[in-house]
Amino acid sequence: MSVTFEPIVGRYMHLELFGRPHRIYVEQAGEGAPLLCLHTAGSDGRQYRALMNDARITAQHRVIAFDMPWHGKSSPPAGWHDEEYQLTSARYTTMVLEIAAALELDKPILIGCSIGGRIALHLALEHPERFRAIIGLQAGAHVDPYYDLNFLHRPDVHGGEVAGAIVSGLVGPDAPDKERWETLWHYMQGGPGVFKGDLYFYKLDGDIRGRVAQIDTERCPLFLLSGEYDYSCTPEETLAVANSIRGCEVTIMKGLGHFPMSENPELFLTHLLPVLDKIGRG
Amino acid sequence: MIETLQARVNNDAGLVRRGRYLTTSFLLEVGQSAYLISIYQGRIVSVTPGPFVMPSSAFALRAPEEEWSKFWSHRPPPGSNDLLALIKRRVLRAEGDLWVFMSHLRYFKEALAKLRAEGAAA
Numbered sequence: 001m002s003v004t005f006e007p008i009v010g011r012y013m014h015l016e017l018f019g020r021p022h023r024i025y026v027e028q029a030g031e032g033a034p035l036l037c038l039h040t041a042g043s044d045g046r047q048y049r050a051l052m053n054d055a056r057i058t059a060q061h062r063v064i065a066f067d068m069p070w071h072g073k074s075s076p077p078a079g080w081h082d083e084e085y086q087l088t089s090a091r092y093t094t095m096v097l098e099i100a101a102a103l104e105l106d107k108p109i110l111i112g113c114s115i116g117g118r119i120a121l122h123l124a125l126e127h128p129e130r131f132r133a134i135i136g137l138q139a140g141a142h143v144d145p146y147y148d149l150n151f152l153h154r155p156d157v158h159g160g161e162v163a164g165a166i167v168s169g170l171v172g173p174d175a176p177d178k179e180r181w182e183t184l185w186h187y188m189q190g191g192p193g194v195f196k197g198d199l200y201f202y203k204l205d206g207d208i209r210g211r212v213a214q215i216d217t218e219r220c221p222l223f224l225l226s227g228e229y230d231y232s233c234t235p236e237e238t239l240a241v242a243n244s245i246r247g248c249e250v251t252i253m254k255g256l257g258h259f260p261m262s263e264n265p266e267l268f269l270t271h272l273l274p275v276l277d278k279i280g281r282g
Numbered sequence: 283m284i285e286t287l288q289a290r291v292n293n294d295a296g297l298v299r300r301g302r303y304l305t306t307s308f309l310l311e312v313g314q315s316a317y318l319i320s321i322y323q324g325r326i327v328s329v330t331p332g333p334f335v336m337p338s339s340a341f342a343l344r345a346p347e348e349e350w351s352k353f354w355s356h357r358p359p360p361g362s363n364d365l366l367a368l369i370k371r372r373v374l375r376a377e378g379d380l381w382v383f384m385s386h387l388r389y390f391k392e393a394l395a396k397l398r399a400e401g402a403a404a
Contacts, residue, residue, distance in 0.1 A: 146370035151384040158385070165387035169364020173357060229360045231367040 008052045010073070015102045017069065017077075017095055024099065025073035026066045030058025033132070033280065034108035036100055037065040038116030040138075040259060041202055042163050042195025043186040044072025047113070050179075050265030056273060060280065064108070066099055070194045072186075085197035089206045092119045097130060109279055111272075113137035114233065114258060115202045117224075121212055121241070128220035133279040135223045135272075138230050138258050140237035141209040143202060152196035160188035163195045172229040172257035175264045183262040217247030221282060223275050224248060227256030249275075283397065284310065284317050288326040290396035297396075298324040301389045306382050309339040310394075313347035324389070341378030343394075349373045356399040365391050 010027040017024075027045050029052035037048040045065030052063045067074040070085050096119060100108055110131045112120040117139030124134045147166065151157055164184045171180050187195070215222060222245060226238035235252045242250035253260060253271050260268040291297055301324025310317045316332035318339060345353075345368055352362035361367050368374035376383060383390055 147366060148380070148384075151380075156381065156385065162384060162387055165391060166366065168388065168391065169366055173363065229363060231361055231364070231370050235360075 006049075006053055007058065008049070012073075013066075013099075013102065015098065017098055018091060020077045020079075022069050022077055023075045024066050024069065026064065026099075026103070027052065028062060028064040029053070030061050030063050032058075032060040032062055034103075034105040035061040035063045035276075036096075036105060036108040036110050037063065037261075038096065038110070038112030038119065039065065039068070039071070040114035040116060041198030042071075042167075042190045043183075043259075043262075044068075044074075046072065046186055047183070047259060047262035049262070050269070051261060051272075054265070054269060056269070057276065061109075061276065064103065064105070068095065070191060070197070076191070085193055087115070087198050087201040087205075089119070089122055089201060092201055092206075093122055093126065096123065097127060100130065107132040109133045109135065109276070111135040111137065111261075112139075113261065114139075115198055115206070117233070118202060118206050118208070121208050121215065122206070124215045124217075124220055124222050125208070125211060128216060131220050133221040133223065133282070135225065135275060137224075137260055138226050138233045138238070139224050139241065140233035141212045141241050142207040143232055143237075145199075145203045149196050149199055149203070152199070153193040159192050159195070160190060163190055164188040167258065170230055170232055170258035171263045172227055172255050172260075174255040174267065175257065179263050179265065183259050186262075212241055213244040215245045215248070217245060221279065222248045223279075224250045225253055225260070225271055225275070226251075227253050227258060227260050229255070229257040232258055251275075284312065284315075284331070285329050287319065287393065287397060288329050291326045291393050294392075294396070297389065297392055300324065301386060301393075304382075304386050304389060307339045308378075308382070309337055309342035309344075311342060311344040312350045315347075326393075339378065340382045341376060341380055343374060343376055343383075345374040353394075354397045354399065358398075365394065 007029045008027050013024045013026050039047045044067040048065040051057050070076040117136035120134050120136040164187045224242050242248045305322050307320045318330045318337050320328045
């Protein structure tokens, strides 16, 4: 029987975050300029599988994705069983900077989607010197809750089923079924309360509307790419952010939704490759 | 057209199987037209058009006719492609005991998408 292996290699990293030991799963592929990838709320680093498997990217980039604590193959910290998980702007910022430092990444390019796109805006504002360029996917400054978040974490509603069903409409109409359902499967696999805990950052704590215009793209180039069919972070919301930041480059991606790198990698790469090329030449 | 929901849902074995723990009635309002839809173990047993005097249902989904028309079009435009997209734009009101709706959200999304023009994606 003939089998094939992907070029992705995964390892578990032990490091201290927020004063507690953590076990973090990190995947990478390729060589060259580091490209650090941040997944969406309630999902994990598998969303970047296509980037790590595409030689057009890995020939010149070391693509790295970690599963946030509580997500994917990363563990929650010891003692989690008696806590409520809640992601905050401060912790998310610390996590990204600490993990980038632990991996000895020298000014990586940062790419983050949804909550990852939001923290990308925070990092562009507060730590531009740490990154060569920042790419925000589905990045808006704020999203108002549009359903009762308590349904995401209660014993009489299956957390995986409801998480997958809530985000299913955020996938664009042209996504191949295989990638659409792979994307939703990641949501269905999330631990109890984790998606909800991430949305605390996305819908409450991480509001950056009042400060986003202060981002200085001279210190770190900023690219925003958003899918046309995303009703969580709409194209209008991304355009509003882009128009308030001098030098920010923005692309609205036709036919794509909230998970461009995972739901429809072929189409997404037609938008991402020119951005990476421009960063490489910059 | 709404009446075709019964056959369209019941002919999808996977959808019926996913709804096997779902027995409920809900009210679907398309503009001024109301329909009481009864489900037994994932199968739609009746779609009763109104008007009603005192309809009993677990919850109701209410939206203007033009919004449902877009939702049921062959390729719905952004903002009209999903029940939650309509809710976010405040044009679909979900009211009542929403535990039933949310605990079977995939079922209700896929069932109502069955009314899309033939050949449309769910």
